[in-house]
Amino acid sequence: MKYVDEFRDAKLGQVLAGEILAEVDPHRHYKVMEVCGGHTHSIYKYGIDDLLPDNVELVHGPGCPVCVIPMGRVDDGIAIARQEGVIFTSFGDMLRVPGSQYTLLDAKAHGADVRMVYSPLDALRIARENPEREVVFFAIGFETTAPSTALTLKRARDEGISNFSCICNHVTIVPPLKALLESPDLRLDGFIGPGHVCTVVGARPFEFIPADYGRPVVISGFEPLDVMQSVLMILRQLSFGRCEVENQYTRVVPREGNLRALEVMSEVFELRPHFEWRGLGFISQSALKLSDAYREFDAEQRFEVPGMRVADPKACQCGEVLKGVIKPWECKVFGTACTPEHAIGTCMVSPEGACAAYYNFGRYARQKETA
Amino acid sequence: MRSGCITCGDQGVPMRIVELHEGEAVCVDQDGASHKVAVELLDTVRPGERILVHAGVAIGAVT
Numbered sequence: 001m002k003y004v005d006e007f008r009d010a011k012l013g014q015v016l017a018g019e020i021l022a023e024v025d026p027h028r029h030y031k032v033m034e035v036c037g038g039h040t041h042s043i044y045k046y047g048i049d050d051l052l053p054d055n056v057e058l059v060h061g062p063g064c065p066v067c068v069i070p071m072g073r074v075d076d077g078i079a080i081a082r083q084e085g086v087i088f089t090s091f092g093d094m095l096r097v098p099g100s101q102y103t104l105l106d107a108k109a110h111g112a113d114v115r116m117v118y119s120p121l122d123a124l125r126i127a128r129e130n131p132e133r134e135v136v137f138f139a140i141g142f143e144t145t146a147p148s149t150a151l152t153l154k155r156a157r158d159e160g161i162s163n164f165s166c167i168c169n170h171v172t173i174v175p176p177l178k179a180l181l182e183s184p185d186l187r188l189d190g191f192i193g194p195g196h197v198c199t200v201v202g203a204r205p206f207e208f209i210p211a212d213y214g215r216p217v218v219i220s221g222f223e224p225l226d227v228m229q230s231v232l233m234i235l236r237q238l239s240f241g242r243c244e245v246e247n248q249y250t251r252v253v254p255r256e257g258n259l260r261a262l263e264v265m266s267e268v269f270e271l272r273p274h275f276e277w278r279g280l281g282f283i284s285q286s287a288l289k290l291s292d293a294y295r296e297f298d299a300e301q302r303f304e305v306p307g308m309r310v311a312d313p314k315a316c317q318c319g320e321v322l323k324g325v326i327k328p329w330e331c332k333v334f335g336t337a338c339t340p341e342h343a344i345g346t347c348m349v350s351p352e353g354a355c356a357a358y359y360n361f362g363r364y365a366r367q368k369e370t371a
Numbered sequence: 372m373r374s375g376c377i378t379c380g381d382q383g384v385p386m387r388i389v390e391l392h393e394g395e396a397v398c399v400d401q402d403g404a405s406h407k408v409a410v411e412l413l414d415t416v417r418p419g420e421r422i423l424v425h426a427g428v429a430i431g432a433v434t
Contacts, residue, residue, distance in 0.1 A: 038383075118426065121409060147412055195383075196425065199423060258412060258413075
């Protein structure tokens, strides 16, 4: 398909690998963070890290929404799902995230009516078809996903659907990046920016990174050649002493974003004062809740939820993985107690989690061979 | 459908619009599979155009 196949061309990939090799200073170690879990997934699926010079290190960022959801929020969802008459819906990966005792799939096995949906619009359709039941959507995701939730809630209000509500866990990408840039643990040389988040929010929200922290950002697509070209663009900025937000993904990302999506989001959502991120703790103004105009659709208002903070399992080092401080295979339980089949940490649940990406695409086996 | 996680940008799928109805388009993905997509968040769309779809909603044009 146009815009897909040409960005997976192996010969062009080799050419780009040569250009990257020619661009690096052999005496320097480069640390580049890919912010989005989609990039992490592409890097391991296509073996991009194997095509890069040894002194160019890709560090995985916090951009997998399933990975950063704290256990207490999962418990809140399960508490709603177990109530009489409720149909509880969410995306597939979310159903496998462990709470303090169960996953939502475990709750389903114990009798709760938990259903996987592809879109929040599917959850709204279920509400239309089941007017005698309460249908709840567990909303999760960054600014890529928030517009679909906003559009769904707008349709629910316009159609007067009163048996639909949403437990909102949408998060925003800029505040955790600021937290990471302030962290003394991590020294980064540049960022591969989240292409599809930028489709919605544009490039402007990332301009503080070069302006305030002196690090280049290249907004990137998700095909293998997109990621490689973005690495090259970051290295060139560093070589030439430039520092700015560049857009590699021009075929999809307009500089100003999607203004109509932003308008609908600002009508439906407002910022939470603070929100807990797994591994990163509480971060100010880093998540969305429903605005007063949509308060009637807020499941946290409609149902009783425990609202308890739950500490992560002691053995799990998802926090360090999410901050890029350790590699997935350096976690004590990686590949032993924690596997995709029996995940302890969230990074092993989603295919975009750094641990699952390592595990699923054979990196774990390779690490063991070379150890 | 591509592998990956629905809750993140990886699952933004380029599709081509085949038919347009009010607020909704019938689109085909790279494998030729047909999908109903909400297109209210885009300014103007026409059959034949390519769009980026995430969770059943078009979030951008592919140009």
